Amino acid sequence: MKSEEAYFFVNSVREIKKILDKTNLTNDDCKIIRADGEQNHYKLEGFEISNSASKPKRFTFVTCKAFEDVDFHTEPRLQDA
Secondary structure (H helix, E strand, C coil): CCCCCEEEECCCHHHHHHHHHHHCCCCCCEEEECCCCHHHHHHCCCCCEECCCCCCCCEEEECCCCCCCCCCCCCCCCCCC
8 A cells, every 4th residue: 555645743843935835735635734824924925825635746744733633534545454
């Protein structure tokens, strides 16, 4: 079985932006789960705010605002062998 999704837990929206800039990832490549604040919109202009129930993408970045008491679902779901 192989996974085609990666989750990155990063506490800084600025650091996420640096990663996006260096890797040339686009909104189509990744989803970002973060606080929905005006400053975050400015820092990550051009990227959607997602939540854990949003459609999975290949790369998911999650800030501390989002990962407390949240379940993440992948497609296809991994099951016990």
